[in-house]
Amino acid sequence: MVKICIIGGGNVAFHLTQQFLKSKNIELIQLYNRSIESIITFKNKVIVTNDINKLADADVYIIAVSDNVIQDISNLIPFKNKLVVHTSGSLPMESLSNKNRKGVFYPLQSFSKSKEVDFLEIPICIEAENEKDLKLLEQIASVLTQKIYKISSAQRQYLHVAAVFVNNFVNHLYYIGHHICAEHHMPFEILHPLIIETAQKIKDLDPLLAQTGPAKRNDTITIENHLKLLTTREKEIYQLLTSSINDVYKNK
Amino acid sequence: MVKICIIGGGNVAFHLTQQFLKSKNIELIQLYNRSIESIITFKNKVIVTNDINKLADADVYIIAVSDNVIQDISNLIPFKNKLVVHTSGSLPMESLSNKNRKGVFYPLQSFSKSKEVDFLEIPICIEAENEKDLKLLEQIASVLTQKIYKISSAQRQYLHVAAVFVNNFVNHLYYIGHHICAEHHMPFEILHPLIIETAQKIKDLDPLLAQTGPAKRNDTITIENHLKLLTTREKEIYQLLTSSINDVYKNK
Numbered sequence: 117m118v119k120i121c122i123i124g125g126g127n128v129a130f131h132l133t134q135q136f137l138k139s140k141n142i143e144l145i146q147l148y149n150r151s152i153e154s155i156i157t158f159k160n161k162v163i164v165t166n167d168i169n170k171l172a173d174a175d176v177y178i179i180a181v182s183d184n185v186i187q188d189i190s191n192l193i194p195f196k197n198k199l200v201v202h203t204s205g206s207l208p209m210e211s212l213s214n215k216n217r218k219g220v221f222y223p224l225q226s227f228s229k230s231k232e233v234d235f236l237e238i239p240i241c242i243e244a245e246n247e248k249d250l251k252l253l254e255q256i257a258s259v260l261t262q263k264i265y266k267i268s269s270a271q272r273q274y275l276h277v278a279a280v281f282v283n284n285f286v287n288h289l290y291y292i293g294h295h296i297c298a299e300h301h302m303p304f305e306i307l308h309p310l311i312i313e314t315a316q317k318i319k320d321l322d323p324l325l326a327q328t329g330p331a332k333r334n335d336t337i338t339i340e341n342h343l344k345l346l347t348t349r350e351k352e353i354y355q356l357l358t359s360s361i362n363d364v365y366k367n368k
Numbered sequence: 369m370v371k372i373c374i375i376g377g378g379n380v381a382f383h384l385t386q387q388f389l390k391s392k393n394i395e396l397i398q399l400y401n402r403s404i405e406s407i408i409t410f411k412n413k414v415i416v417t418n419d420i421n422k423l424a425d426a427d428v429y430i431i432a433v434s435d436n437v438i439q440d441i442s443n444l445i446p447f448k449n450k451l452v453v454h455t456s457g458s459l460p461m462e463s464l465s466n467k468n469r470k471g472v473f474y475p476l477q478s479f480s481k482s483k484e485v486d487f488l489e490i491p492i493c494i495e496a497e498n499e500k501d502l503k504l505l506e507q508i509a510s511v512l513t514q515k516i517y518k519i520s521s522a523q524r525q526y527l528h529v530a531a532v533f534v535n536n537f538v539n540h541l542y543y544i545g546h547h548i549c550a551e552h553h554m555p556f557e558i559l560h561p562l563i564i565e566t567a568q569k570i571k572d573l574d575p576l577l578a579q580t581g582p583a584k585r586n587d588t589i590t591i592e593n594h595l596k597l598l599t600t601r602e603k604e605i606y607q608l609l610t611s612s613i614n615d616v617y618k619n620k
Contacts, residue, residue, distance in 0.1 A: 275552075278548040284579065300526040302526070306517055309476070314567070327536070338435075346529065349612055353533075353608060356604060361540050
């Protein structure tokens, strides 16, 4: 059975711990975190420690901490030639210490401790230095999800920026929609079904084909009318996205 | 029973016709369209015509045609003092001819003929010149959905621009995500769960609180790294949205 240690006490560490504790094919042998408080909740189910020198002997060490401390933590692991992976979307595999075998185990989803996660739906991107370690990570990931992707560090940085567009930036457009509704005394819930439909649609339809609206039609009258209704910042965003949509379709 | 005529042969007309034919509380008495082809499919269930002068005597005429011909069609209706409504998100109620009572019956969703629509989930925005007509529209809308909103023409234009942000512009960000994935040989489906989760989240959480990512954290190192990966146009969009998110959170 694969023996795993999880390093970290944040949201990713929390959800991985919960899942591994449920699994019969994984032996979660230890949790480490600098402060014991955030992992103490698991103390009846698995050994917890805040002393890095008491780290147990495991097959895989999963480092689920903030990007800026991953390298330091990986240097502090008191073993050699073990498989050590991080869970970051943006850092290359090479940011890990050279004294151990390196890998990445990146679950592509935003987590919060308060919200239940359906892990089966979460893609896990894996990377390793050799086939054997990659197989091991695949085996561990398969306990959590069927959606496993082999993604290199070079690809992963593009995936991460793509995620910023479809998650962070999309949410900001929701914020603008919410703001416009609030300013004009309409409940934002009017837009919920449209938001859900727009998101669901991409499962069946390439976004290139799903595009609708005045920008695609180059309906300049509607566009001019809309611009009159917006604040300076909203107008800038409206114009840039309209012009970007226009560029995509003008030659189609 | 309320007698209705539908004017138009596009997606909205098609879906309204289907729904009204199923309802026991609505008598759909006639469909009119300039070209008979797009409504002929309903000829065994309801009278269809392409002669505006043969329009039957109804309680309500629902004009579901392109914005640019709504006014003309409303002028051609060979009756007076009837309730005539359009289904447009962007045109004011006043764009309808003065010879009849005016109203708006705007289903806020994007329709395509090929896709089944769950009307119960679709908000319908109604407007009329007097309480009695508004009640009548409310009665008709209640056949289709429980989500009925009284929205003035002034509000509706803001709602329409908000819909452009959360639907058209969001889809364009999906397009950019798709493009980045394709360029780097990753299937766009990796991002589907994140996209769905981001959309679902706004049902429970104000987008102001749901925001995450480097722009909110003002994580300039990640932002600089991302900018290096993008094309000129993508970079412009990334910078503008990052700066807009920054403005929202810098004083919070």
